[in-house]
Amino acid sequence: MLEHVVNGLVLGGTYALVAMGLTIQYGIARIMNLSFGDTIIAACFATWLMFTGLALSPILALVVLVPAGYALSLVVYRFIMKPLVDRAPDEGALEVDSILVTFGLLFVIQGVLLTLFGGGYTSYSYLNSPVNVLGTTVAANRLLALALSLAIGAALVVVLFRTRWGMTLRAVALAPQSAPLYGIDTNRAARTAFAIGGALACTGGVVLSMFQTFTATGGVVFTMKALIVVILGGKGSVPGAIVAGLLLGLVETFVAAYIDPGLTLAAVYTVFLALLLVRPNGLFGKA
Amino acid sequence: MTSFIAETAGAVRRLMTRGAAAALLASVASTAALAQDGDTVKIGYAVSKSGPNAGGSDMTVTPNYQLWVEEVNAAGGLKLPDGSQKMIEVIEYDDRSSAEEVVRAVERLATQDEVDFILPPWGTGFNLAVAPLMAKFGYPHLAGAAVTDKAPDFVERWDTSFWFMGGSVDYVDALTEILVAQREAGTINDQIAMVSVADGFGIDLVKAARPAFEAAGFEVSYDKTFPPETSDFATILGEAGNAGADTFVAFSYPPHTFALTKQAKVAGFNPPVFYLGVGAAFPVYPGIAGGSVEGVMSLGGIDPNNELTMAYRSKHEEVVGRAPDLWGSILVYASLQMLAQSIERVGLDKAAVANELSTGSFSTVLGEETRLENNQLRAINWIGQWQDGNFVAVSADGGEGKAAVKLPKPGWE
Numbered sequence: 260m261l262e263h264v265v266n267g268l269v270l271g272g273t274y275a276l277v278a279m280g281l282t283i284q285y286g287i288a289r290i291m292n293l294s295f296g297d298t299i300i301a302a303c304f305a306t307w308l309m310f311t312g313l314a315l316s317p318i319l320a321l322v323v324l325v326p327a328g329y330a331l332s333l334v335v336y337r338f339i340m341k342p343l344v345d346r347a348p349d350e351g352a353l354e355v356d357s358i359l360v361t362f363g364l365l366f367v368i369q370g371v372l373l374t375l376f377g378g379g380y381t382s383y384s385y386l387n388s389p390v391n392v393l394g395t396t397v398a399a400n401r402l403l404a405l406a407l408s409l410a411i412g413a414a415l416v417v418v419l420f421r422t423r424w425g426m427t428l429r430a431v432a433l434a435p436q437s438a439p440l441y442g443i444d445t446n447r448a449a450r451t452a453f454a455i456g457g458a459l460a461c462t463g464g465v466v467l468s469m470f471q472t473f474t475a476t477g478g479v480v481f482t483m484k485a486l487i488v489v490i491l492g493g494k495g496s497v498p499g500a501i502v503a504g505l506l507l508g509l510v511e512t513f514v515a516a517y518i519d520p521g522l523t524l525a526a527v528y529t530v531f532l533a534l535l536l537v538r539p540n541g542l543f544g545k546a
Numbered sequence: 547m548t549s550f551i552a553e554t555a556g557a558v559r560r561l562m563t564r565g566a567a568a569a570l571l572a573s574v575a576s577t578a579a580l581a582q583d584g585d586t587v588k589i590g591y592a593v594s595k596s597g598p599n600a601g602g603s604d605m606t607v608t609p610n611y612q613l614w615v616e617e618v619n620a621a622g623g624l625k626l627p628d629g630s631q632k633m634i635e636v637i638e639y640d641d642r643s644s645a646e647e648v649v650r651a652v653e654r655l656a657t658q659d660e661v662d663f664i665l666p667p668w669g670t671g672f673n674l675a676v677a678p679l680m681a682k683f684g685y686p687h688l689a690g691a692a693v694t695d696k697a698p699d700f701v702e703r704w705d706t707s708f709w710f711m712g713g714s715v716d717y718v719d720a721l722t723e724i725l726v727a728q729r730e731a732g733t734i735n736d737q738i739a740m741v742s743v744a745d746g747f748g749i750d751l752v753k754a755a756r757p758a759f760e761a762a763g764f765e766v767s768y769d770k771t772f773p774p775e776t777s778d779f780a781t782i783l784g785e786a787g788n789a790g791a792d793t794f795v796a797f798s799y800p801p802h803t804f805a806l807t808k809q810a811k812v813a814g815f816n817p818p819v820f821y822l823g824v825g826a827a828f829p830v831y832p833g834i835a836g837g838s839v840e841g842v843m844s845l846g847g848i849d850p851n852n853e854l855t856m857a858y859r860s861k862h863e864e865v866v867g868r869a870p871d872l873w874g875s876i877l878v879y880a881s882l883q884m885l886a887q888s889i890e891r892v893g894l895d896k897a898a899v900a901n902e903l904s905t906g907s908f909s910t911v912l913g914e915e916t917r918l919e920n921n922q923l924r925a926i927n928w929i930g931q932w933q934d935g936n937f938v939a940v941s942a943d944g945g946e947g948k949a950a951v952k953l954p955k956p957g958w959e
Contacts, residue, residue, distance in 0.1 A: 266780045273778075369596070378600030380800045380825070384836025389812045397780065398812040470808060471777055472801035472834075474601050480775060515781040520772040521744055 262395040263516045264509070269397050271508020272405025276466065277481055278488035278500040279412060280459030286495015287432040287452035290340055291354050293361040295460055295485060296478030297368040302328065302464025303473045304372060307381055317385050317465055324461045332457025336450045339364065344449065350435065365478065372475035382472040400469035407466060411459065412501045419497065428452060432495050433545075487531055493544025502542055506530070586635035587624050587894065589615070590661035592651035592676075593668055597643025601800060603668035605828060606691050606874040609866040611636075611665055614882040616865055625890040637661055645675045652676045656683040662894050663885065670694055671746050677704050686900040688885060690878035693717070693750065701921040706900040710877045710923040714754035717845050720928035720941070721821065722758045724951050725793060727942035729764075733953050734818050737791035739768035741782055743798050747824065751797040767791050774799065779809045786815075792954075793819040800825030807835045807842070811958045818954030819843065827930060827937055829869040839932045841955030846873025847930020847939030849947040858911040872930060872937040877923065880910040 277299065284292045292298075302324055309315040309323070339360060347353035386400040419425035430438045431448040438445050463481075467473070488507060492499025507527055514526040534542065591611060594603040615634050618624055623631040637659050641648035648667050655661050656679065664685045666673050673692035680687035681704035688708050694700070695713035728734045738759055742748035748771065759766055768789035772782065783806070786794055794817045796806055803825030810820070825831065826844035848855050858879060862870045870876065885899070887908050892898040903918065910916040912925060927939035931951055944950035 262784065263781065266778075266784075269780070270778045373596060373600075378595060378604040380601040380605075380804070380828075382801075382804045382830075382834040384808060384834060387808050387812060387836055389814065396813050398809065401778075470805070472804045474598075476596050476598070476600055511778075512781050515772075516785060520741070520770045520776070520782050524773045524775060 261393055263512050265392050265395040265397060267509035267512035268505055269392075269401045269405050269508070270512060271505035272408045273401065273467065273504075274484060274488050274507050275412065275501045275504025276404050276408035276459075277463045278485040278492070278504050279408065279415065279497055280456040280463065281482075281485040282489045282492065282495055282497060282500045283415075283452050283459070284456030285489060287428050288336070288340070288449040288456070289344075289350055289353050289435070290336075290357040290449075290453055291361065292453075292456065293358055293482055294364040294368055294478070295361075295456075296480065296482030297365050297372075298328070298457060298460040298478075299464040299467065299481045300473055300475065300478040301368055301372060302461040303468035303471075304376055304381065304475070306465045306468045307383055310383055310385065317469055321462065321465045324465055325458050328461030329454045329458040332454040333450060335364070335457070336453040340453065341446070341450075344446070365482075369476055369478065376475055378475055380472050380474055383468070385469045387470065398470060400466070403469070404466045407462065408501065408504070411462065412497055415497045487527070489541075491531055491534055491541055493541030496541070496543035499541055499543030585632060587632045587663070587889075588635050588637060588659065588661040589663050589665060590637040590639075590655035590659055591665035591667070592639040592641045592648050592655070594643040594648075594672075595640035599641075599643040599669055599672070602691070602824070605871050607666075607668040607878055609862065609868075609870065610690075610875055610878045610882065613862055613865045614879065614886075617861075618886060624886060627891060627893050641667055641672070645672060648672050649675055649679060652679050656685065663896070663899075665882075666690060666692070669746070670750070674700075677707055680704070681706055684896045684900075686885070686888075686896060686903055688881040688903075690881045691874050693747065695750070695754065697922050698920060705921075706896075708881070708903055708918060708921045708923075710881050711874060712922075712924070712926050712928065714750045715758070716926070717928050718751065718754040718758045721755075721795070721843075722762045722764075724929065724940070724942045724953075725759075725764065725819065726762050728819065728951075728953050734792035735790075736764050737767045737789065738764050738793045738795060739786035739789045739791040739817075740766050740770075740795045741768075741786065741798070742771050742796070743774050743776075743802055743823070744771040745774045745799070747799065748797040751823070755795065755797070764793075772802075774802075776802065777805060779806050780813065783809055783813055783815050787813070787817075792817055793821070795819075795821045796823055798823035798825070800828065803844075804831075804834050807831075807839065811835065811837070814958070816955065816957055820955050824873075826932075827873040828871050831937075832932070832935065838956075838958060840934075841932060841952065843929060843931045843940075843951075843955075844873075844937075845929065846871070847927040847937055847948075848872050848876070849927070849939055850936050852947060854911045854913065873927075876911055877926065880908075880912045880916060880923075883910040884908045884916065 281295045284290050305324055306317050306320040309320045310317055343356045347356055388399045389396045390399045390402050419429055427443050428448050430443055431445050435445055488500055488503045492503035510526050510530050511523040514523050593608050594600045615636055619633050623633040625631055639651040641651055655664050666687060666689050668691045670692040673689040677687055686706050690710045693711050695715050697709035697713060700707055742752035768786050803822045821843040826842055827846040832839045858876060859869060884903055888899045888902040892902045904921055908916045929940055930937045931940045933952060939948045940951040941948045
């Protein structure tokens with residue numbers, strides 16, 4: 260029983276880590292970023308390249324790639340998203356436009372990765388050592404994913420709810436039309452949120468690459484999983500993403516252990532449907 | 547929310563259809579150098595260069611096509627019966643891992659590009675999808691990367707089809723034979739823990755394995771399937787470990803094979819027999835596992851003392867830049883050699899080439915006298931094991947180019 264809880268939380272930590280960036284981009288910047296998973300894959304390949312080519316530890320890769328993800332996302336926002344934001348008549352239009360544009364971006368990133376790395380499976384081992392957690396043996400790299408997602412989640416919650424800067428971000432998320440009336444630079448807030456999301460995607464990519472096999476075309480799987488977690492948790496809600504991620508991890512593990520591993524996906528979607536029926540805006544979503 | 551999701555789905559679908567047309571046009575690539583008089587042999591193929599099947603194609607099929615074309619053209623082109631030579635011109639499409647797309651591409655190759663020969667796509671399902679078309683247009687169908695028990699039936703239905711990778715029953719029987727011998731030797735008990743991916747390969751293999759294990763007196767005490775999206779196997783391995791079985795069998799795809807290996811290592815799960823699916827025969831496997839994979843078993847295997855095999859492997863590494871996998875690659879390459887030799891003997895007539903493939907004897911990387919039996923290659927290494935850093939073909943007692951299996955599997959370190 261306890262081992263399934265531990266395994267479930269560790270698996271859920273990965274889901275939460277991947278979903279947090281997307282929820283911030285979607286909730287605050289109002290960009291539904293379909294190329295999110297491919298950003299993760301790009302970070303996976305960058306880490307792999309540093310690890311196998313330069314013998315750099317993936318932890319060091321984190322130090323390099325996370326700021327790089329932030330900076331690149333700023334550029335993407337400035338040149339690709341900003342024109343959309345400027346011309347969108349309302350939020351709904353921006354969502355649809357951003358979906359179409361990021362869908363294109365997805366293929367651009369994928370194409371570049373395919374050209375650079377080919378379509379083959381890529382994987383390596385790092386921190387694949389046993390750690391004992393409450394009597395259950397888990398892999399150190401997966402535990403790192405859980406620890407990072409909890410730490411980043413906590414940091415984000417503190418920033419969003421306890422600082423002035425976080426408050427402006429939340430104001431933009433809640434009332435993008437009214438925020439400028441209070442002197443808030445919504446464009447700047449959205450840009451920052453989008454870049455934070457990009458940095459989080461890179462964090463997820465670096466950590467995931469340590470234990471998961473990835474291919475240049477595998478990004479959509481991460482986007483889908485993250486999207487489920489985001490909608491389940493309530494869009495824009497960091498605590499929601501963490502709770503929903505951990506919940507899905509627990510559901511999958513318990514179903515695999517007590518019912519049948521073949522039903523894990525079905526169980527995830529059942530929980531997804533049931534929760535949306537009761538809370539259409541997600542666990543932590545505002546009505 | 548609902549309308550938003552519906553709208554998104556609609557937009558995505560529209561883009562997919564338009565993108566597909568664009569991708570098909572954009573991916574037409576004539577790569578080979580043209581002969582001076584423009585008189586070439588046109589060879590076309592559709593393979594998965596993107597999508598979920600890209601990993602498999604990129605490992606087993608596409609590099610061998612490239613290697614073969616490069617070698618043939620470097621030697622002056624395909625030889626014809628009159629002693630002349632013609633360069634190969636390649637027409638290549640990306641099927642984007644879609645069965646409809648591969649059918650469309652093959653039809654296009656046959657009717658619009660009017661190529662002389664069509665090479666098959668990667669995967670059992672895709673080969674079955676194009677088989678009727680290949681037969682309809684009279685192209686010899688050299689199904690290289692396709693595992694099917696129905697090959698004898700298919701040969702009757704499509705008499706220009708050729709099958710190079712055997713069937714599930716063959717692979718399972720080879721494993722069962724080893725398990726029976728090990729049980730008699732007292733190395734393992736009569737319990738088996740078995741997991742399989744709920745997709746083509748896993749379903750086929752597990753269907754063959756259940757009755758075969760049972761008939762041999764084994765009890766499958768843990769028998770579960772998992773969805774292809776599964777990335778975490780901690781729970782599955784835990785439950786399999788609790789099943790009291792000395793034999794662990796997983797009919798898995800590469801991402802699962804890698805994850806199962808890493809997580810078995812972490813959990814210290816080390817049964818006497820540890821058998822995995824696709825991916826364990828990749829040259830990168832020991833590197834991915836991060837250490838010793840001694841004793842791990844899977845499908846395929848090579849004979850490291852076979853000069854032909856080793857010459858092929860070093861040539862592949864030289865031209866493609868990486869080693870071929872240790873299962874299907876060599877079979878695919880041998881099928882291409884047989885095609886070239888058939889053309890040399892009977893020319894470019896498709897029916898004559900098909901007939902020559904059925905009846906002829908060929909000098910390939912598999913041996914000096916490679917023949918098909920009822921349009922099927924049977925000289926296949928069914929089961930391999932990592933021994934001293936090589937993935938060698940094994941059997942219960944060894945012999946005939948195979949090593950004796952070494953069990954129980956040693957610890958992970």
